Amino acid sequence: MSAYAVTLIIIESLLLLVLLIFFIYKSVKLSHLINEVILLRRNSEKQNQVQRERDDFLAMLVHELRSPLSVMKGASDLMLKDAQNLSKEQIETLLNQIKSSSSGMLNIVNDILDISKLESGKFEIVKVKGNINQILIEESAYYVPMANSKQIKINNNVDEKLPEFEFDPDRVRQVLKNLLSNAVKFTAENGSIELRSELRGDMVTVCVCDTGDGITDDMKHKLFHKFVQLNNHNHTKERGTGLGLVIAKGIVEAHGGNIWIEDNNPKGSKFVFTLPLRQA
Amino acid sequence: MEIKVNKIKTIEVGRLIMYYLTMGKKILFVEDDEGFFNLFSAALSMRGYEIIHVVDGSQAVEKVKVEKPDLILLDIILPGMSGLDILKELKETEDTKTIKVVMLTNFGTDSNVNKAVELGADDYLMKYNVVPSELPDKVASLLGESKDSEVKFIS
Numbered sequence: 116m117s118a119y120a121v122t123l124i125i126i127e128s129l130l131l132l133v134l135l136i137f138f139i140y141k142s143v144k145l146s147h148l149i150n151e152v153i154l155l156r157r158n159s160e161k162q163n164q165v166q167r168e169r170d171d172f173l174a175m176l177v178h179e180l181r182s183p184l185s186v187m188k189g190a191s192d193l194m195l196k197d198a199q200n201l202s203k204e205q206i207e208t209l210l211n212q213i214k215s216s217s218s219g220m221l222n223i224v225n226d227i228l229d230i231s232k233l234e235s236g237k238f239e240i241v242k243v244k245g246n247i248n249q250i251l252i253e254e255s256a257y258y259v260p261m262a263n264s265k266q267i268k269i270n271n272n273v274d275e276k277l278p279e280f281e282f283d284p285d286r287v288r289q290v291l292k293n294l295l296s297n298a299v300k301f302t303a304e305n306g307s308i309e310l311r312s313e314l315r316g317d318m319v320t321v322c323v324c325d326t327g328d329g330i331t332d333d334m335k336h337k338l339f340h341k342f343v344q345l346n347n348h349n350h351t352k353e354r355g356t357g358l359g360l361v362i363a364k365g366i367v368e369a370h371g372g373n374i375w376i377e378d379n380n381p382k383g384s385k386f387v388f389t390l391p392l393r394q395a
Numbered sequence: 396m397e398i399k400v401n402k403i404k405t406i407e408v409g410r411l412i413m414y415y416l417t418m419g420k421k422i423l424f425v426e427d428d429e430g431f432f433n434l435f436s437a438a439l440s441m442r443g444y445e446i447i448h449v450v451d452g453s454q455a456v457e458k459v460k461v462e463k464p465d466l467i468l469l470d471i472i473l474p475g476m477s478g479l480d481i482l483k484e485l486k487e488t489e490d491t492k493t494i495k496v497v498m499l500t501n502f503g504t505d506s507n508v509n510k511a512v513e514l515g516a517d518d519y520l521m522k523y524n525v526v527p528s529e530l531p532d533k534v535a536s537l538l539g540e541s542k543d544s545e546v547k548f549i550s
Binding site: 185190192196201 | 429523526528
């Protein structure tokens with residue numbers, strides 16, 4: 116073999132090697148590009164879904180505010196135009212309706228403010244040493260008339276030996292109000308609701324158990340996320356913005372506790388939240 | 396002073412006439428929103444109509460058979476049974492099919508309006524558009540109590 120041929124073979128194989136390296140480099144780059152495109156698409160899908168959820172939430176919010184506003188406007192119009200035709204009782208009913216419609220709207224606005232504080236990290240709690248059982252009993256008493264109208268029994272089962280500890284009483288009341296009003300709303304007539312407190316290790320545990328329809332495993336986590344509301348079947352029209360549980364979660368977590376949903380035996384759901392007995 | 400007295404008398408007489416015209420007329424109001432119920436029932440009872448309130452959709456048909464109202468105000472989204480299903484059942488039943496039914500709802504979607512009209516609803520009102528003080532006139536015209544008995548659909 117001549118030296119010329121050897122040089123030619125070496126040059127050829129070097130050329131081939133360079134080409135091979137070039138192709139490998141290109142294909143790696145291409146696969147990166149493909150991955151990037153896939154990621155981008157996935158992100159945009161996620162963004163679209165978030166956008167859709169936001170749109171749905173906004174539509175629901177507008178509806179929740181429009182109803183009480185229309186009622187308030189209608190009631191004041193009627194009283195201005197037809198005051199002489201309305202009886203004293205009718206005027207009283209209309210005024211009470213304006214009052215309850217406006218306080219319902221105020222609650223919605225306050226919920227939205229709480230949510231925005233939670234999102235921006237400006238949510239604050241003010242802890243005071245107190246007796247949580249007293250708050251549980253007071254809050255459950257508040258819901259007794261509403262429960263009675265549906266023949267629902269509310270049973271308190273509090274641990275008398277619970278020591279006093281530090282928590283934000285107003286915010287804990289807010290959590291309880293949310294859980295109890297949901298329990299009364301979603302429990303059928305002749306059902307029952309149990310409010311329980313106990314000490315589990317270092318955590319004060321509060322349960323609100325009901326004999327309602329229960330919650331599917333899929334929904335158990337979703338309910339604590341924003342813009343998610345329990346889908347109502349068979350045309351029930353329960354009011355609410357779906358923000359209550361998100362705020363409840365924020366309040367409990369700000370205390371250093373947890374909130375979750377379990378199945379209640381034999382029927383219904385059990386909302387459990389914990390608050391630490393001692394400060395971290 | 397005299398003018399004032401006369402004015403009061405005119406109002407009283409007008410009220411008496413209105414009461415006389417609507418005396419004994421029953422309206423069955425199927426509505427689960429307490430706010431709208433309180434508002435519209437105040438406007439209607441002001442004119443002397445007797446209002447019967449039903450919250451649960453599944454009890455509406457039974458209540459109609461018992462109470463035999465002159466007119467039914469029917470919400471669409473209800474607990475128990477939807478307003479459109481109630482309307483269908485009422486219009487298919489011999490005893491109840493002649494009773495006037497006014498659909499009263501939040502959602503004026505074309506499909507709902509068309510379906511309600513198809514099923515035999517006598518009118519379709521959007522809650523937000525209803526002026527409470529004009530509701531009694533609307534009801535009176537449907538019941539043929541006023542000169543203007545022409546019925547217009549609001550969509």
